[in-house]
Amino acid sequence: MTDTNHYAAVGGKEYQKLFGIDGKVVCITGSSRGLGKALASCFGRLGGNIVLSSHNIKELTEAEAELEGQGTNVTAIRADVRSHDDCKALVRGTVDRFGQIDVMICNAGTDIIKPAHSYEEPEWDEIVDTNLRGYYYCAKFAAQAMLDQGGGSIIMTSSVASSLGIPGLAVYAASKGGVNQLTRTMAVEWADKGIRVNAVAPGFINNFMDGVHPNLDTPYQRRAMELTPMRRRGNLPEYFGPYIFLASPAASFVTGEILYVDGGYAAS
Template sequence: MAETILNPGVGAEGYRQLFGVDEKVVCISGSSRGLGKSLAMCFGKLGAKIVLSSHNTEELAEAEAELARLGINVAVIRADMRSHDDCGALISGTVDRFGRIDVMICNAGIDIIRPAQCYEEAEWDQIVDTNLRGYYYCAKFAAKVMLDQGGGSIIMTSSVAGSLGIPGLAAYAASKGGVNQLTRTLAVEWADKGIRVNAVAPGFINNFMDGVHRNSDSPYQRRAMALTPMQRRGDLAEYFGPYVFLASSAASFVTGEIIYVDGGYAAS
């Protein structure tokens, strides 16, 4: 399909298929709420088969019901990203339900905002274990399946904090910097095996969580606006395009990339 884009005779349907994700099996960690749930809805409405995952069983049940009401083919697998075994069970459960895994979106993440000198050992470990080790575990288990089935796409949710200094985010930034390097390294290692590995790095998201709503006048919000050239947060729907692109055949020659979706933050 990737080659047909050079053929002037290809019809509109061919181009739609190039960018399509219909019938792809998409597993998303950290998808019971926020960006992960929104991505699940987007991929599901585009015809993908969705696996939701989180450690929070109550939120998962609510998200599953919400997607099912939209007519989306959805499965739910509880998994704690800090657990090697849970990550393995997430991938094996995906294959048990749908027979394969085409796209693994490593999205689960947590943050604790502290002055760098104030992190407790348990806090640091929780952030790094969830945001970095869990991504590696899911990528590893997904790759084992993808190697056997002839390829796939792994997409990691990074952050502008992975490459830029932001006060109060030492642990989170360290984990996301690790995600960036993990993305590049796995991409190079698996490039000739049909597995593409990329990351999307959001800036400030209008995710309606406490203290970060676009109408908030908190110091955190004022700082976000001051550092973002577009002078606003990104709405969740504005993140769909990069993820769908990276999951599709249109990105067949794209691997090892960190795509910033940040209103110009990283460029300023």
């Protein structure tokens, strides 16, 4: 816990520790590519001990080698977040490797864009099991470890679609709305146990879950830009600060919050 009186008295160099990540153990799901991989690289460069996780062994191995190349203390653990046992093993493996888990970033996600009336049952299961069930599993097991060690930070990757109606995202939006409520409820349950639970809700971002950049000159994409007051997508480095803040001592009195990082989309 951050002692604000201590910082006020010492000043200067001590204030730099407010956003300190050095030495923290950070586990990130969905981190073999995209936002998760970018966050892993960022936290690693700040001195964090990083656990990468994905169901894709090839991508996971490549990401691990890349982070090792930048000097990060990193290990990769293959896990499918839809599996209760895989999530349990992920947290156990993190603690076995580094002795603790300070930050769990639940980031693995998937989406299928189509009209609400046309989803098939397997598509619903794939999206909800990945985006909601997997978040619960990882947060649950991370919290069990954090309760034993006296606290930690859990950060969910939500979405602006969690609270706004965006055509074509019915199931994705439902899953992310669930993530918001999961975040708030767990935050209240564990607030007095030293565990903070928050979410970052991106708007439209230059990060595509299938790894392929789509044609941005479509009615869907143009509408997204029109509804974003900054008139552009967010770039990956613009998301580092919000996650670092929520993971750091600077956010010691912040829990149960949904932090929108969306170029003003939710405010418009």
